[in-house]
Amino acid sequence: MNRQTDTEFTPKIVGFLCNWCTYAAADLAGTSRLKIPSTFSVIRVMCSSRIDHNLLLTTFFKGADGILVAGCHPGDCHYGEGNYYARRRFALLKKVMEVLDIDAERLQLSWISAAEGHRYAEVVGKFTEKIRELGPNPIKGSTRF
Amino acid sequence: MISGEEERMDAAGIPYMIRPGKGPEGSVLDLLGQLIGSGGADALLLPFRVPSGDSFAWIMFSDVSLLKDAVPFPATMPVQGGRALRSLTRKEKGKLRIIALMRPCEIRAGMELSKLGQVNTENLILASYDCPGAVKLEDYVADPVSCDSAHSEMRSRGEPSGNARSACSTCVDFSMVDADIHFGYFGIKDGGMLVLPGSPAGRALLEGLNLEEGRGLLPQWEAEISRLAERRAATREETFRETAERISGFDGMLATFSNCIGCHNCQSACPICYCRLCYFDSEVSRTDPEALITAAEKRGGISIPPDRIMFHTGRLAHMSLSCVSCGQCSDACPVSIPVADVFSFVAERTQRAFDYKSGRSDGEALPLRRFLKNELDGVHEMVKDAESEASPNE
Numbered sequence: 001m002n003r004q005t006d007t008e009f010t011p012k013i014v015g016f017l018c019n020w021c022t023y024a025a026a027d028l029a030g031t032s033r034l035k036i037p038s039t040f041s042v043i044r045v046m047c048s049s050r051i052d053h054n055l056l057l058t059t060f061f062k063g064a065d066g067i068l069v070a071g072c073h074p075g076d077c078h079y080g081e082g083n084y085y086a087r088r089r090f091a092l093l094k095k096v097m098e099v100l101d102i103d104a105e106r107l108q109l110s111w112i113s114a115a116e117g118h119r120y121a122e123v124v125g126k127f128t129e130k131i132r133e134l135g136p137n138p139i140k141g142s143t144r145f
Numbered sequence: 146m147i148s149g150e151e152e153r154m155d156a157a158g159i160p161y162m163i164r165p166g167k168g169p170e171g172s173v174l175d176l177l178g179q180l181i182g183s184g185g186a187d188a189l190l191l192p193f194r195v196p197s198g199d200s201f202a203w204i205m206f207s208d209v210s211l212l213k214d215a216v217p218f219p220a221t222m223p224v225q226g227g228r229a230l231r232s233l234t235r236k237e238k239g240k241l242r243i244i245a246l247m248r249p250c251e252i253r254a255g256m257e258l259s260k261l262g263q264v265n266t267e268n269l270i271l272a273s274y275d276c277p278g279a280v281k282l283e284d285y286v287a288d289p290v291s292c293d294s295a296h297s298e299m300r301s302r303g304e305p306s307g308n309a310r311s312a313c314s315t316c317v318d319f320s321m322v323d324a325d326i327h328f329g330y331f332g333i334k335d336g337g338m339l340v341l342p343g344s345p346a347g348r349a350l351l352e353g354l355n356l357e358e359g360r361g362l363l364p365q366w367e368a369e370i371s372r373l374a375e376r377r378a379a380t381r382e383e384t385f386r387e388t389a390e391r392i393s394g395f396d397g398m399l400a401t402f403s404n405c406i407g408c409h410n411c412q413s414a415c416p417i418c419y420c421r422l423c424y425f426d427s428e429v430s431r432t433d434p435e436a437l438i439t440a441a442e443k444r445g446g447i448s449i450p451p452d453r454i455m456f457h458t459g460r461l462a463h464m465s466l467s468c469v470s471c472g473q474c475s476d477a478c479p480v481s482i483p484v485a486d487v488f489s490f491v492a493e494r495t496q497r498a499f500d501y502k503s504g505r506s507d508g509e510a511l512p513l514r515r516f517l518k519n520e521l522d523g524v525h526e527m528v529k530d531a532e533s534e535a536s537p538n539e
């Protein structure tokens with residue numbers, strides 16, 4: 001079996017994007033021909049509050065280098081209050097990972113509206129850069145998980 | 146913990162006392178018998194020794210002649226009382242008015258479950274007592290007789306000893322909690338006991354019995370409880386310091402849970418784990434064999450079954466806000482992993498982050514079921530001038 005030995009690290013990032021805002025922003029970024037790293041995989045969810053801890057943990061433990069959760073700005077959730085609950089849940093998972101000291105910084109929550117195509121490209125770009133600096137998810141290189 | 150005396154008396158009324166004579170156990174059973182006799186309740190839920198002699202079981206009954214065989218302060222905690230309350234009231238309030246006598250952590254678990262809609266306290270009268278700690282199940286099964294005497298020793302000193310669970314040595318909520326009635330006996334001479342109403346319902350019940358006023362015993366009891374709480378708090382700090390060192394980072398998690406056999410006993414014994422079907426026991430959580438092989442090829446190897454660390458991390462994320470640090474998970478673990486030390490340590494931190502304390506009946510909803518519009522600013526990535534750019538959807 002051959003371990004990855006490439007010199008240039010390209011982070012694999014998964015984005016959980018809310019259908020009503022950030023997913024539309026991603027679309028807009030696409031039609032505006034803005035540059036999005038090809039290793040950024042998008043999963044469309046109906047609301048940021050759809051995202052359960054286990055969804056994020058599974059992504060993380062399967063080896064994603066970074067995870068972006070993005071939804072509507074506070075006050076703009078299509079379902080009224082979903083993103084306020086999502087923010088609490090996200091904060092809790094971050095806290096658990098922080099206390100255990102297992103790379104909480106690989107998770108990011110952002111608010112990106114449907115009109116913010118440029119901001120979407122910028123957030124994804126900056127996050128990718130940050131993860132590149134952090135290096136690969138240590139789980140990926142371990143045989144023990 | 147004891148709240149301010151005045152505050153408590155306002156809410157619940159004056160404390161009563163029972164004079165020395167029968168000792169705390171006898172006095173508690175007497176009083177429960179009187180409550181049933183006076184028609185204050187229909188049934189009791191109490192621990193009894195099982196026929197094999199090496200454990201205890203919850204029995205619900207209304208025939209007071211059975212009382213003499215009950216063990217009000219059992220040495221171990223085989224089924225967490227919160228779970229017993231759930232069995233009785235998970236669908237609706239109980240048809241009978243039941244008085245349940247339990248350890249403080251069992252009542253705290255019941256409070257969390259009631260916030261989750263899995264326990265209905267409306268027809269329950271919850272009674273707690275000063276708890277010196279529970280003996281590890283493993284030790285008890287091996288030698289019930291000497292463990293019983295060790296436990297009675299613990300009761301007279303008010304402190305956990307060698308074969309108590311680690312969770313008990315680090316517990317600071319071992320006395321009065323948000324119960325309807327509390328029996329306080331730590332620090333009271335010659336087997337006398339305080340009977341403290343903790344709610345209007347508890348007060349109403351106690352008022353019907355001809356009990357002696359017990360204010361005079363309060364100072365010695367309170368002094369003893371705070372002395373013991375300080376000692377346990379010190380042990381807690383020490384244990385948490387060791388735990389922090391042990392679990393830190395991926396390597397720490399791996400080392401701590403390296404001998405986990407994936408039985409999920411910790412989750413099924415936990416009174417809080419509230420999902421009807423645990424995600425980690427469900428079909429969707431199982432990784433496809435193909436995917437395991439691919440992962441093994443990429444990583445150079447993979448642990449089978451996979452996801453043990455994810456299981457514990459996921460459980461922490463799901464339930465640590467409600468963890469009552471009862472120690473049940475450690476007791477249930479067949480390979481002696483200090484699960485409760487880890488969970489209590491993390492729980493203290495997650496609860497603090499949400500300014501929440503599990504186990505109270507203050508009517509406060511669980512942290513994940515409420516929110517403030519302006520909060521947790523540091524959690525999401527900061528937006529500089531998005532406000533001007535942002536436009537509403539649709």
Ligand code: SF4
Binds near residue numbers: 474
């Ligand atoms: S995680 Fe362990 S200590 Fe916490 S409530 Fe569940 S069984 Fe008790």
Ligand code: SF4
Binds near residue numbers: 478
């Ligand atoms: S009880 Fe122990 S061995 Fe079983 S899953 Fe929990 S930690 Fe692992």
Ligand code: FES
Binds near residue numbers: 020021071072
């Ligand atoms: S609909 Fe977008 S966050 Fe709820």
